[in-house]
Amino acid sequence: MNEEKKKAMQNLKTAKGQIEGIIKMIEDGRYCIDISNQIIAAQGLLKRANMQILKQHLNHCVKEAFLHNSGEEKVDEIMKVLEKFAGK
Amino acid sequence: MNEEKKKAMQNLKTAKGQIEGIIKMIEDGRYCIDISNQIIAAQGLLKRANMQILKQHLNHCVKEAFLHNSGEEKVDEIMKVLEKFAGK
Amino acid sequence: MNEEKKKAMQNLKTAKGQIEGIIKMIEDGRYCIDISNQIIAAQGLLKRANMQILKQHLNHCVKEAFLHNSGEEKVDEIMKVLEKFAGK
Amino acid sequence: MNEEKKKAMQNLKTAKGQIEGIIKMIEDGRYCIDISNQIIAAQGLLKRANMQILKQHLNHCVKEAFLHNSGEEKVDEIMKVLEKFAGK
Numbered sequence: 001m002n003e004e005k006k007k008a009m010q011n012l013k014t015a016k017g018q019i020e021g022i023i024k025m026i027e028d029g030r031y032c033i034d035i036s037n038q039i040i041a042a043q044g045l046l047k048r049a050n051m052q053i054l055k056q057h058l059n060h061c062v063k064e065a066f067l068h069n070s071g072e073e074k075v076d077e078i079m080k081v082l083e084k085f086a087g088k
Numbered sequence: 089m090n091e092e093k094k095k096a097m098q099n100l101k102t103a104k105g106q107i108e109g110i111i112k113m114i115e116d117g118r119y120c121i122d123i124s125n126q127i128i129a130a131q132g133l134l135k136r137a138n139m140q141i142l143k144q145h146l147n148h149c150v151k152e153a154f155l156h157n158s159g160e161e162k163v164d165e166i167m168k169v170l171e172k173f174a175g176k
Numbered sequence: 177m178n179e180e181k182k183k184a185m186q187n188l189k190t191a192k193g194q195i196e197g198i199i200k201m202i203e204d205g206r207y208c209i210d211i212s213n214q215i216i217a218a219q220g221l222l223k224r225a226n227m228q229i230l231k232q233h234l235n236h237c238v239k240e241a242f243l244h245n246s247g248e249e250k251v252d253e254i255m256k257v258l259e260k261f262a263g264k
Numbered sequence: 265m266n267e268e269k270k271k272a273m274q275n276l277k278t279a280k281g282q283i284e285g286i287i288k289m290i291e292d293g294r295y296c297i298d299i300s301n302q303i304i305a306a307q308g309l310l311k312r313a314n315m316q317i318l319k320q321h322l323n324h325c326v327k328e329a330f331l332h333n334s335g336e337e338k339v340d341e342i343m344k345v346l347e348k349f350a351g352k
Binding site: 177208213216222226237 | 286291296299307313314318321348349
Binding site for chain 1: 089093096097100101103104107108110111114115120121123124125127128130131134135137138141142144145149165166169172173
């Protein structure tokens with residue numbers, strides 16, 4: 001597993017732990033703004049994980065595709081992801 | 089627990105399950121674009137959970153505050169959250 | 177016009193000027209990453225203008241509505257905006 | 265000018281027109297939620313313009329760089345843009 005994937009994995013595991021904590025916060029009736037801030041932190045981790053996945057995708061799959069003349073399809077594919085990503 | 093908090097809780101639990109699935113996808117060496125799309129789905133669930141928390145915060149805490157003349161502080165507080173939220 | 181609206185107005189005017197500059201950058205064949213960064217700056221200004229509009233909406237219209245017992249409709253309305261806003 | 269740049273240009277021009285309209289809406293004291301929705305529409309156009317710039321950047325500059333073995337720097341550069349972009 002490459003370095004970027006390892007980082008993504010770590011961020012996802014941290015996000016999972018945070019979400020468990022947030023569920024507990026709601027059960028304990030904690031203040032909404034604190035809950036909301038924790039959800040935003042977890043969103044930030046998922047965003048970072050996604051960036052890391054996309055970065056190594058560009059550096060490996062998209063690179064390979066460009067070297068074999070099929071890069072444009074890969075770019076279309078990645079743009080569809082970014083379209084959704086920029087809206088989350 | 090009010091209806092909005094229950095929905096937020098459910099979305100957080102689903103997001104947690106999805107993240108476990110995504111970690112497994114990375115371990116299994118699945119295609120990056122598929123992984124990325126799953127992360128985006130989990131981000132969408134967190135976003136929805138956050139909206140539900142904020143909605144019931146407005147309908148309860150902020151309402152109460154307005155009725156007791158301290159609404160502006162609550163609005164400042166919620167704007168800080170939205171500032172960060174809109175950037176995740 | 178209240179303070180928040182004036183600030184929003186100013187941000188919108190600055191954004192408009194930036195967009196004129198970006199159009200010129202494209203015509204001049206400037207480097208894409210520089211163009212992209214300028215578009216992001218303009219997006220940031222629009223985001224800020226929107227936050228200012230929403231803030232004074234909460235402090236005026238939504239407050240009034242809560243004091244007259246029709247706050248929940250206003251909250252539904254603002255949540256619909258936030259739903260879209262958080263996705264831009 | 266390539267097709268993607270032309271589209272980006274068109275979206276930027278439309279966004280500029282919309283912003284002029286929004287400034288007028290504020291001057292006319294129009295309802296905040298309507299103003300906010302129009303700002304969101306303009307944000308959507310800027311986002312689309314940015315995607316079009318980035319798409320053709322990937323298909324031209326990044327492709328060239330990969331073919332000449334300097335792709336990784338270009339990917340770092342584009343990731344920095346996406347980092348900011350995903351947060352607007």
